[in-house]
């Protein structure tokens with residue numbers, strides 16, 4: 001900014017000669033130090049040569065307590081849970097021929113099991129049949145419930161030998177909910193995964209204006225875990241584990257789950273940003 005202003009001010013000598021000459025002399029004397037740049041900027045502002053804009057404000061909460069970046073404590077006392085069965089219709093998600101499992105069927109099954117474990121809460125399903133729902137439409141639905149939390153359910157697949165549940169989060173207000181869910185799932189899961197809690201910007205972890213997490217309930221590609229997932233009583237155990245975490249979050253809020261992470265200012269996630277995004 002400095003060289004441009006210097007050149008530009010020289011051209012304006014005729015209209016504000018004395019002030020500019022003085023400013024230029026001060027600047028040369030100060031040998032372009034930080035102080036000089038500040039003085040130049042202030043002088044330029046006084047002359048109306050540049051606009052002294054206030055830096056963009058940080059995220060602010062709306063009157064309903066919503067926050068674009070989720071930079072607020074985690075929720076407490078909420079009574080509505082949006083249960084999102086991942087994929088559906090033409091979008092089958094992952095599949096394991098060996099175990100005979102298809103993700104879109106498993107997520108719907110898990111969503112229904114979770115719904116039945118959440119007595120006392122109002123449960124809103126993003127789909128309750130085998131139909132395709134666009135991710136952005138799921139976000140729009142979530143935003144109609146400003147006092148809710150959203151749990152998106154998925155199952156993982158990998159060509160490597162990965163196993164264990166993973167919980168994805170992005171917003172600060174979603175962190176302890178994710179932590180509670182991952183902790184409950186790890187205690188219940190057939191397999192364990194040390195990188196189970198992952199901060200990742202996805203459409204359903206970044207874009208809703210409410211606390212939102214994406215739960216990968218396990219790897220259907222893993223021989224033993226896939227076999228466990230194919231068992232309905234195992235899926236019920238996982239649903240109960242997620243429900244326990246939701247109840248704890250509603251009862252205790254962030255509780256004593258450690259300092260909250262810093263918020264990250266990032267644009268909404270769009271198609272193709274990341275896996276599952």
Ligand SMILES: [Zn+2]
Nearest residue numbers: 086093154155
């Ligand atoms: Zn999925």
